[in-house]
Structure formats: structure tokens, C-alpha cells
Amino acid sequence: MIKQLEKFLVPLAEAIGKNKYLVSIRDGFLITTPILIAGSIFLLIGEFPWPALNEWMGSIIVDQKTGANLTSFIEKPAGATFSIMAIFAVIAIAYSFAKQMKTNKIFGSATAVMSWLLLMPYSVDGMTKIGGKELPVSLEGIPLNWVGAKGIFIGIIVSFLAVHIYAFIEKKGWVIKMPPGVPPTVVESFAALIPAMFVMIFFFLINLILGFLGTNAFQVIFDILQTPLVHLGGTLGALLIAFLFNGLFWFFGINGGAVVGAVYGPVLATLSLENVEFFKNGVGSPNIVNEQFYELFVVYGGAGSTLSLIIAMLFFCKSKRITELGKLALIPGIFGINEPIIFGLPMVLNPVMVLPFLLIPIFNILVGYTSMAMKLVPITNGVTIPWTTPPVISGFLATDWRGAVLQIILIIIGIFLYMPFIRAMDKQYLADEANAVEVASNDDIDLDSLSFDDL
Numbered sequence: 001m002i003k004q005l006e007k008f009l010v011p012l013a014e015a016i017g018k019n020k021y022l023v024s025i026r027d028g029f030l031i032t033t034p035i036l037i038a039g040s041i042f043l044l045i046g047e048f049p050w051p052a053l054n055e056w057m058g059s060i061i062v063d064q065k066t067g068a069n070l071t072s073f074i075e076k077p078a079g080a081t082f083s084i085m086a087i088f089a090v091i092a093i094a095y096s097f098a099k100q101m102k103t104n105k106i107f108g109s110a111t112a113v114m115s116w117l118l119l120m121p122y123s124v125d126g127m128t129k130i131g132g133k134e135l136p137v138s139l140e141g142i143p144l145n146w147v148g149a150k151g152i153f154i155g156i157i158v159s160f161l162a163v164h165i166y167a168f169i170e171k172k173g174w175v176i177k178m179p180p181g182v183p184p185t186v187v188e189s190f191a192a193l194i195p196a197m198f199v200m201i202f203f204f205l206i207n208l209i210l211g212f213l214g215t216n217a218f219q220v221i222f223d224i225l226q227t228p229l230v231h232l233g234g235t236l237g238a239l240l241i242a243f244l245f246n247g248l249f250w251f252f253g254i255n256g257g258a259v260v261g262a263v264y265g266p267v268l269a270t271l272s273l274e275n276v277e278f279f280k281n282g283v284g285s286p287n288i289v290n291e292q293f294y295e296l297f298v299v300y301g302g303a304g305s306t307l308s309l310i311i312a313m314l315f316f317c318k319s320k321r322i323t324e325l326g327k328l329a330l331i332p333g334i335f336g337i338n339e340p341i342i343f344g345l346p347m348v349l350n351p352v353m354v355l356p357f358l359l360i361p362i363f364n365i366l367v368g369y370t371s372m373a374m375k376l377v378p379i380t381n382g383v384t385i386p387w388t389t390p391p392v393i394s395g396f397l398a399t400d401w402r403g404a405v406l407q408i409i410l411i412i413i414g415i416f417l418y419m420p421f422i423r424a425m426d427k428q429y430l431a432d433e434a435n436a437v438e439v440a441s442n443d444d445i446d447l448d449s450l451s452f453d454d455l
């Protein structure tokens with residue numbers, strides 16, 4: 001069974017790891033992460049789970065003309081990050097993909113942004129009061145809903161298409177070549193002109209055709225692709241399958257987070273952005289399954305929720321090998337780093353530990369999902385919290401004190417679920433250590449037993 005799984009999973013992981021599209025998506029979202037974390041800090045302050053503090057900030061009027069309070073100013077950095085997340089995603093993914101395609105990264109990224117904006121409908125719908133009546137109005141402008149969560153999937157598609165066309169034209173040699181001695185920046189600028197024109201013409205024609213049909217590319221992709229994918233990815237079943245594969249990859253020594261995240265990450269990121277929009281502006285509905293639930297309420301201490309295992313090792317094991325490893329792994333485990341356990345215990349290809357390693361995260365998913373569905377614990381707010389944030393703190397910041405309590409409960413349950421398996425290993429290691437001591441004592445030289453009569 002293990003050999004059959006290995007034959008299936010190892011080639012699959014290699015294929016995903018070498019796929020230039022998935023690698024570009026993964027690297028692109030990693031580029032946006034520092035910006036989102038910076039914006040999250042301000043959003044957490046503005047929406048801190050302390051009513052008295054929120055009331056105090058709301059009572060301080062900063063702009064006398066508009067009546068804007070301190071909270072709205074504190075949350076402005078979140079608007080400059082989360083609300084326009086798709087712009088950063090297009091820039092970063094196109095840049096990463098241009099690197100994969102071995103073409104000019106800056107111009108590849110720039111043409112992707114241009115193409116994405118070319119397809120965007122420049123209309124902002126709203127309501128206005130005329131003669132005492134509320135009437136609908138449409139103004140020309142860039143709508144915030146398309147540069148946020150709703151614009152991510154079309155941004156990914158446009159990034160790939162734009163860079164592909166740009167690289168194809170460039171490799172064909174259809175570029176303006178400058179004479180020797182011209183500064184390199186000028187050479188690159190003129191060389192990008194014809195490829196960029198081809199990209200622009202391609203997306204102009206798409207926009208024109210869809211305009212004749214009475215729609216636009218953003219709406220088409222959102223209705224046909226993004227909405228079904230996000231709904232499917234936001235289900236309990238999808239999350240369970242993702243974590244089962246995540247654990248199986250790690251069992252064979254493959255970074256499951258990187259492999260599964262490359263495929264599932266964009267969906268989870270979109271679900272998190274929808275949560276931010278809901279809790280900040282009341283738009284849409286919250287999603288239980290999202291990036292924060294995935295990272296903060298399923299695994300503690302890294303893949304397999306091994307923080308529980310480390311605590312069990314320290315409190316219930318006696319062999320020197322396990323207790324010393326537990327001491328070394330405790331601090332990294334608190335911050336979500338568990339390579340010492342994965343490769344030191346090890347968890348890789350360990351038939352004794354595979355069952356709890358795979359099933360404890362699934363148990364955490366079921367308990368966490370049920371707790372939020374029953375409103376015992378608030379749904380995560382979508383704010384980007386670094387995955388290295390220790391449990392309890394991360395649970396409090398993502399929800400409130402109830403999220404922190406849920407994390408403590410799941411860690412404690414995980415300790416007792418891991419305990420019989422790690423104690424079985426502990427008994428074996430104790431026996432090995434005892435045998436090693438006995439062999440060492442038999443090998444010692446006893447000077448009193450030496451006799452010169454035998455010489």
C-alpha cells in the first residue's frame with residue numbers, strides 16, 4: 001500500500017513543483033504576503049476585539065468636514081492593501097511567470113496590468129438622492145469590487161496570457177533593435193514596444209467582442225470560473241481532501257504545504273478577502289473555510305499538528321532520544337516549525353505515527369468547522385496573520401477569546417490522541433537504549449580480571 005501511494009504521490013508532487021503556472025501563482029502570492037500582513041496590523045487595531053477601545057477610537061473625529069473618525073483613518077492602510085489586492089496579485093504573478101518564461105520581468109508584468117485594466121469595466125454603480133427620491137446612478141471610474149477579491153482569478157488568467165504573448169513575440173525577434181552605444185534602458189524600452197502592442201491588440205479585441213455581446217471579461221470569468229471554484233474550495237469536503245493530501249505528501253518527505261498550497265492557495269486567499277469585505281463593509285457573507293482557518297485552526301506546530309506530539313513527548317516519554325528531541329523541537333514547534341520532528345523522530349515513512357499524523361488535523365477541521373458553524377466560535381475575520389504566530393495569540397487575533405480557547409482544547413486533545421502512539425515508540429527506544437548500555441558494559445575492560453599467568 002505504501003509503495004503504491006509513493007508511486008502516485010512522488011511523481012504528482014514533482015509535476016506540481018515543476019509546473020511553471022502553479023509555481024508562478026505560489027510565488028506571486030508570496031510576494032503579496034508582506035503587504036497584506038502590514039495592512040492586517042492596522043486592520044486588527046481598527047477592529048480589535050475590545051469594544052471599549054473600538055468605541056473610544058470611533059468617538060475621536062479626525063476630519064471635521066466629512067466626520068471621519070480615528071477608526072476609519074486607522075483602517076485606511078487595510079483599504080490600500082486588501083481592497084486592491086488583485087492589483088498586487090497581477091503584478092506579482094506576471095513578474096514570476098515572466099521569470100519562468102525567461103523574458104523581461106518588468107515589461108511582462110507591466111503589460112499584464114495594462115491588459116487586465118483594459119478588460120475592466122470602468123463603471124461604478126450607486127444610488128443618489130434627487131428630488132427626495134433614491135435613484136440609481138452609474139459613474140465612470142475603477143470599481144473597487146473588481147480590484148479586490150472578485151478580480152483575482154481573471155487577474156491570474158490575464159497574467160499568463162499577456163506574458164505568453166509577450167514572450168512569443170519577443171522570441172520571434174519581432175522587436176525594434178537599437179544601434180550600439182544606446183543606453184540599455186532605452187534598448188529594453190524600444191524592444192518592448194512591438195510585443196506590448198501585440199498584447200494590447202489581443203486584449204482590445206477580446207474586450208470589443210464581449211462589448212458587442214453586452215458583457216465584459218471580468219463578469220464572465222467571475223460567473224463561469226471564480227464563483228464555482230471558490231464555492232467548491234470553501235466546502236468542508238475540499239478542505240478535508242486537501243489536508244489528507246498534505247499529510248500524505250509529508251509522510252513521504254515532500255513539503256505538502258508547498259504542493260497543496262500551489263493549487264489550493266488562490267482559492268483560500270480569495271475566501272479570506274471575502275471575509276475581510278464582510279466584516280469591514282458588510283458585503284457578502286463570511287466563509288468558515290479560508291486561509292486563516294486552514295493555517296490557524298487545523299495544525300498546531302506544523303504539519304500533523306505536532307505541537308501536541310512534542311508536549312506528549314516531554315510529559316509522557318522516558319527515553320532519552322525522544323525527550324531530548326522534544327526539548328529541541330519545542331520552541332520551533334510553538335512557532336509552527338516542525339522539521340526537527342518530521343525528520344528527527346521521524347514522521348517520514350514512520351508506520352507507527354502515520355495514523356495520528358493524518359487524522360489529528362482532520363479531527364481539528366471537523367471540530368473547528370462545527371464550532372464555527374454552530375456559532376460557538378466566531379468565523380475568522382480574514383485578516384492575514386503570519387503562520388508563525390503562536391497558538392492562542394493567533395486564535396484571539398483571528399476571532400476573539402473563544403478562538404484562543406478552541407486552540408487550547410484542540411492542542412490538549414491532540415496530546416492524548418498522540419500519546420499511545422508515541423509511548424509505543426518510547427518503549428522501543430527505551431529497550432534499544434537499555435541494550436546499548438548492556439553492550440557497552442560488556443565491552444568494558446576489567447583490569448582486575450587480567451592474569452599474567454596466562455601469558
